[in-house]
Amino acid sequence: MTTRDDCLGRDAQDPLAALRARFDLPAGLIYLDGNSLGARPRAALARAQDVIAREWGQDLIRSWNTAGWFDLPKRLGNRLAPLLGAGQDEVVVTDTTSVNLFKALAAALQMQAEQPATASRRVLVTERSNFPTDIYMAQGLAGWLARGYTVRLVDSVEEIAAAIDADTAVVMLTHVNYRSGYQHDMRATSALAHAAGALVVWDLAHSAGAVPLALNGDGADLAVGCTYKYLNGGPGAPAFIWVPARHQARFRQPLSGWWGHAAPFAMAPDFAPADGIGRALCGTQPIVSLAMVESGLEVFEQTDMAAVRAKSLALTDLFIELVERRCGSHPLGLVTPRQHARRGSHVSFTHPHGYAVMQALIGRGVVGDYREPAIMRFGFTPLYTSYTEVWDAVEILRQILDDTAYDIAAKRDAVT
Numbered sequence: 001m002t003t004r005d006d007c008l009g010r011d012a013q014d015p016l017a018a019l020r021a022r023f024d025l026p027a028g029l030i031y032l033d034g035n036s037l038g039a040r041p042r043a044a045l046a047r048a049q050d051v052i053a054r055e056w057g058q059d060l061i062r063s064w065n066t067a068g069w070f071d072l073p074k075r076l077g078n079r080l081a082p083l084l085g086a087g088q089d090e091v092v093v094t095d096t097t098s099v100n101l102f103k104a105l106a107a108a109l110q111m112q113a114e115q116p117a118t119a120s121r122r123v124l125v126t127e128r129s130n131f132p133t134d135i136y137m138a139q140g141l142a143g144w145l146a147r148g149y150t151v152r153l154v155d156s157v158e159e160i161a162a163a164i165d166a167d168t169a170v171v172m173l174t175h176v177n178y179r180s181g182y183q184h185d186m187r188a189t190s191a192l193a194h195a196a197g198a199l200v201v202w203d204l205a206h207s208a209g210a211v212p213l214a215l216n217g218d219g220a221d222l223a224v225g226c227t228y229k230y231l232n233g234g235p236g237a238p239a240f241i242w243v244p245a246r247h248q249a250r251f252r253q254p255l256s257g258w259w260g261h262a263a264p265f266a267m268a269p270d271f272a273p274a275d276g277i278g279r280a281l282c283g284t285q286p287i288v289s290l291a292m293v294e295s296g297l298e299v300f301e302q303t304d305m306a307a308v309r310a311k312s313l314a315l316t317d318l319f320i321e322l323v324e325r326r327c328g329s330h331p332l333g334l335v336t337p338r339q340h341a342r343r344g345s346h347v348s349f350t351h352p353h354g355y356a357v358m359q360a361l362i363g364r365g366v367v368g369d370y371r372e373p374a375i376m377r378f379g380f381t382p383l384y385t386s387y388t389e390v391w392d393a394v395e396i397l398r399q400i401l402d403d404t405a406y407d408i409a410a411k412r413d414a415v416t
């Protein structure tokens with residue numbers, strides 16, 4: 001049985017422990033929500049100061065060239081690529097996950113429509129349990145640009161294989177489910193889609209910086225994801241889109257803004273897509289926010305995803321063990337897979353009063369979040385979460401549950 005002293009011992013042995021100092025976390029707070037908004041890298045403050053005071057303030061418009069603002073989406077994409085198992089010049093950091101998904105889905109449908117063998121396919125397959133914006137963006141596409149296409153919602157992982165058939169143009173899946181923490185087998189599912197003649201678009205919102213990824217090795221077709229979650233890019237930091245070299249020539253997306261043009265400053269009246277990953281861009285980027293992404297990526301360059309994953313599994317295993325042992329008399333239900341290969345980096349438990357219990361936890365300095373229905377979500381970010389914090393979080397949870405120290409009439413905030 002693990003004790004608090006064991007946790008202290010594991011922290012002393014933790015090869016990633018030193019990286020916590022690279023983040024500015026409030027003293028005494030146990031932050032278990034890095035899956036939703038990553039903590040602030042200390043370096044981000046000085047970087048923001050420099051971007052605002054010098055690059056913007058002093059150098060003004062010259063900074064598009066002198067500070068490399070114009071190339072920033074590509075430069076950051078190349079820095080991010082190793083974490084994704086992507087090649088150089090295959091990723092750009094730009095726009096939002098929702099918008100990038102729209103581009104990726106539209107491009108995938110178009111790629112299928114251009115092939116005689118797949119041109120008649122009219123179905124886009126995804127999961128009902130997917131993050132709603134993913135479903136909404138697909139529905140928006142099918143309702144406007146891609147009229148005549150339908151979005152097929154699958155109710156369980158087991159039903160995905162049967163749902164992919166000769167009508168399926170594109171399969172769109174979120175690699176690690178935002179609610180359950182279930183991790184798909186990217187290689188097997190991509191192979192399944194390909195065997196049926198479909199393309200597969202992966203959303204890596206809860207995967208990038210959380211689990212090792214091998215986009216090229218696993219045969220993915222296109223991918224998108226967030227930088228403000230495990231990558232610690234800051235609130236609303238631009239997202240990313242991956243287009244592998246093998247698909248770039250055929251990749252066309254409908255948000256054909258000037259940043260995606262072959263020669264933006266030729267100011268030509270007709271759109272001609274840039275060669276390569278540049279064609280995934282649309283327009284001018286929020287440079288201040290985009291620049292913060294670099295501070296998050298720098299921390300990952302001090303380690304590797306194998307070390308991050310090893311600690312992530314150790315933290316989530318420990319949390320599951322302690323909750324089940326120490327809070328076992330309460331009506332908690334583990335939603336997250338126990339099997340390592342199927343688990344992301346967060347753990348979800350249901351409780352009939354999940355929202356109220358989470359509010360009580362937050363009130364006592366343990367920050368997780370809540371997702372309908374009745375799910376308390378705890379994110380474990382190996383760069384800054386310690387084993388002892390896991391112990392202390394479970395101890396506070398135990399006290400709250402044993403004492404019924406939560407308000408079941410707690411009023412819902414706009415963001416839960």
Ligand SMILES: *Cc1c(COP(=O)(O)O)cnc(C)c1O
Pocket residue numbers: 096097098099130131133134174178203205206226239
């Ligand atoms: C967090 C998340 C998003 C967020 O999309 P935004 O466009 O940044 O709001 C999208 N999809 C999934 C699966 C997510 O987890």
